Amino acid sequence: MPHSPDAVASLARTSTVSLYDQRPFFEKALLFGVQHGIIDGAKLDAIGNEAPKGMVQIARYFGTEFLRPELERAKERIVNLVSLYLENSSDGDLRLAAESLRDHSFLSRSKGGSDLLKALLAMPQNSHFGMNERAGFSDDKIPLLAKWSMASLSDYQAELAKRSQVAQVMDAALWLADELGMQADALEESGPDSEAVIRTALLTMACKRTELPDWVAFERMVAVLRKKYAGIDPPAVPILGPKNLPAHFTDAIEAVRQSVIADLPKILDANVSARKLFSQTPAYSGRYFWVEDGLNEVDDYDRTASAAWQKATGGHDDEGSLITLFLCIAAGSAPKTLLTEKAAVTLIRKIRKTGLSPELANRYIRAHAPVQHQDDYVRLWMSFCDEAQSTLQSDYDYELKDALALLRRECNVK
Numbered sequence: 310m311p312h313s314p315d316a317v318a319s320l321a322r323t324s325t326v327s328l329y330d331q332r333p334f335f336e337k338a339l340l341f342g343v344q345h346g347i348i349d350g351a352k353l354d355a356i357g358n359e360a361p362k363g364m365v366q367i368a369r370y371f372g373t374e375f376l377r378p379e380l381e382r383a384k385e386r387i388v389n390l391v392s393l394y395l396e397n398s399s400d401g402d403l404r405l406a407a408e409s410l411r412d413h414s415f416l417s418r419s420k421g422g423s424d425l426l427k428a429l430l431a432m433p434q435n436s437h438f439g440m441n442e443r444a445g446f447s448d449d450k451i452p453l454l455a456k457w458s459m460a461s462l463s464d465y466q467a468e469l470a471k472r473s474q475v476a477q478v479m480d481a482a483l484w485l486a487d488e489l490g491m492q493a494d495a496l497e498e499s500g501p502d503s504e505a506v507i508r509t510a511l512l513t514m515a516c517k518r519t520e521l522p523d524w525v526a527f528e529r530m531v532a533v534l535r536k537k538y539a540g541i542d543p544p545a546v547p548i549l550g551p552k553n554l555p556a557h558f559t560d561a562i563e564a565v566r567q568s569v570i571a572d573l574p575k576i577l578d579a580n581v582s583a584r585k586l587f588s589q590t591p592a593y594s595g596r597y598f599w600v601e602d603g604l605n606e607v608d609d610y611d612r613t614a615s616a617a618w619q620k621a622t623g624g625h626d627d628e629g630s631l632i633t634l635f636l637c638i639a640a641g642s643a644p645k646t647l648l649t650e651k652a653a654v655t656l657i658r659k660i661r662k663t664g665l666s667p668e669l670a671n672r673y674i675r676a677h678a679p680v681q682h683q684d685d686y687v688r689l690w691m692s693f694c695d696e697a698q699s700t701l702q703s704d705y706d707y708e709l710k711d712a713l714a715l716l717r718r719e720c721n722v723k
Contacts, residue, residue: 333388333389333391333392334392334393334395334396334401334406334462335388335391335392335395335410335418336388336392337403337406338395338399338403338406338407338409338410339353339356339407339410341403341404341406341407342406342407342408342410342411345404345407347404347407347408347411348407348410348411352410352411355414355415356410356415359414359415359416360384360387360415362416363387363415363416363419364380364383364384364387365380365383367383367386367387367419367458368380368382368383370451371383371386371451371454371455371458385459386455386458386459387419389422389458389459389460390418390419390421390422390423390426390458391415391418391419391421391422392422392462393422393425393426393460393462393465394418394419394421394422394425395409395410395418396462397425397462397465397466398421422458423454423458425465426454426457426458426460426465427446427450427454428446429457429465429468429469429472430446430450430453430454430457431445431446431450432469432472432473432475432476433472433475433476433479434472434475435475436475436478436479436482436502436503436504437500437501437502437503438479438482438496438497438499438500438501438502438503439500439501440500474561477557477558477560477561478503478504478507478561478565479503480558480561481503481507481558481561481562482496482503482504482506482507482510483496484554484555484558485506485507485510485551485562486506486510486521488510488551488553489510489513489514489518489519489520489521490519490520490521491520491521491600499598499600499601501595501598502595502596502598504565504568504596505595505596505597505598506521506598507561507562507565507566508565508568508569508572508596508597508598509521509522509527509597509598509599511548511549511550511562511565511566511569512530512531512534512548512569512576512597513530514549514550514551515534515546515547515548515549516530516533516534518530521598521599521600522599522600523599523600523601524599524601526599527583527587527597527599528583528584531576531583532583534546534576534577535576535577535578535579538577539577539579546570546573546577548566548569548570548573549566550562550563550566572593572596575593617677618677618678618679621634621644621646621677622634622646623646625646628689629719629720629721630646630647630721631646631686631689631690632689632690632693632719632720633645633646633647633648633720633721633722634646635670635673635674635686635690635693636656636665636670636693636716636720637656638669638670638673639665639666639667639669639670639694640656640659640660640663640665640666641659641663641666641669642656642659644673646721647721647722647723648716648720648721648722648723649722649723650713650722650723653713653716653717653720653722654709654713656716657701657709657712657713657716658709660701660702661701661702664702665694665698665701665702667690667691667694667698670690671687671690671691674686674687674690675687693719697715697719700712700715701715
C-alpha cells in the first residue's frame with residue numbers, strides 16, 4: 310500500500326528511540342530518507358507497489374505463494390534481504406542507504422541481498438578440495454539460502470570472514486600447485502586438504518625440487534632431508550615460501566609454514582620410517598600430500614623387491630637353490646641358497662627343536678620374488694613341504710640320515 314511522506318514522518322516522530330533502533334535497517338534508512346528529503350512520495354509509492362510483487366516471487370522461490378504463512382514469511386525475508394544489502398553496502402551509513410533506495414528499485418536491493426548470500430553459500434566452508442564443489446550457487450543450496458535470508462548483518466559478516474579465510478588457503482594451495490606443475494583440475498580431482506598441499510609444496514621447495522612429488526619421490530625427499538639435516542636444530546631447515554608469492558597469500562602461507570616447522574622434529578626422526586609416519590600415524594595421515602601414481606609405486610616396489618631377491622638368491626634360480634632358501638626362511642634361519650654338511654645338520658636340528666613354518670616362506674615369496682614367478686615358487690615350495698616335512702621332523706631318524714639324504718637330493722648341500 311502507498312505511504313505518504315507525512316505518515317512515515319509522523320511514525321518516526323511518535324516512535325521511541327529503543328523501538329526505532331530495533332527496526333530493520335531498511336526501515337531506518339527509509340525513515341531517514343523521508344525525514345531528510347532524500348526519499349519523496351513517488352518513491353514511497355514505487356516501493357509500495359514493488360514490495361508485494363517481490364514477496365510473491367520470494368514465497369514461490371522458497372515454497373509456495375498460495376499459503377498465507379508463506380507470504381508472511383516472504384515479507385520478513387524481503388525486508389531482511391534489503392536491509393542486509395543496504396547496511397552492508399553503506400557500512401551502516403543511513404544517508405548512503407537512503408540514497409541507494411532513492412536511486413535504485415526496491416526489488417534490485419532485495420536481489421542485491423540475495424546475491425550476497427548466494428555468493429557466501431558458494432564459498433568453501435572447509436579447506437578440503439574433496440568436500441567443496443567450487444562451482445557457484447546451485448539449487449541444492451536453496452534450503453540454506455532460506456535460512457540465511459533471515460540472518461543479521463553480523464552473522465553474514467562473521468561467516469564471510471570465516472569462509473574468505475578458507476578460500477584464501479585453497480587459492481594459495483592452487484597457486485603453489487600450479488607453480489609446481491599440477492593443474493587445478495588434477496588437484497581438485499585428487500581431493501586433498503589445501504593445507505596438506507601447501508605443507509608438501511614448502512617441503513618440495515626446501516628440497517629444491519620443481520614438481521609436487523608422488524609417494525616414491527616424497528619418501529626420497531624425506532630421506533634427503535633426514536640425511537642433510539641430521540643432528541641439526543630443525544629451525545635451521547629452510548622452510549620458505551617462493552619469492553614470487555603474491556602478497557595476498559602471505560598470511561595464509563605463513564600460518565601453514567609454521568605448522569611444517571613444528572612438524573620437523575618428527576619428519577627428521579630417522580627412527581620412524583616415512584611410510585609409518587605419514588601413512589600409519591593418525592596425526593600425520595592426510596597432513597601431507599603426494600600425487601597418486603600407482604604405476605610408479607609398483608615400478609619402485611618391483612625395483613626394491615628385485616634388488617632384495619637378487620641379494621637373497623645371488624642370481625641362482627634353480628630349484629635346489631630356491632628350496633634351500635625357502636627352507637632356511639621357514640626354519641627361522643638366515644636365508645642361504647647353499648648349505649655345508651655341518652650347516653645342514655644344524656638346520657635339521659633347529660627344525661626338530663622349534664618346528665617349521667611354511668607360511669613364513671610363502672610370505673617371503675610374495676614380498677620379494679618377481680611377480681610373474683611367485684605362484685610357481687609357492688607351488689614348488691609347498692610341494693616340497695608336503696613330501697619332506699614328515700622326514701625333516703621325524704622322531705625316529707635319530708642319526709639324521711634320512712633327513713640329510715633328503716636335503717642332499719632336494720637342496721644345495723656341499
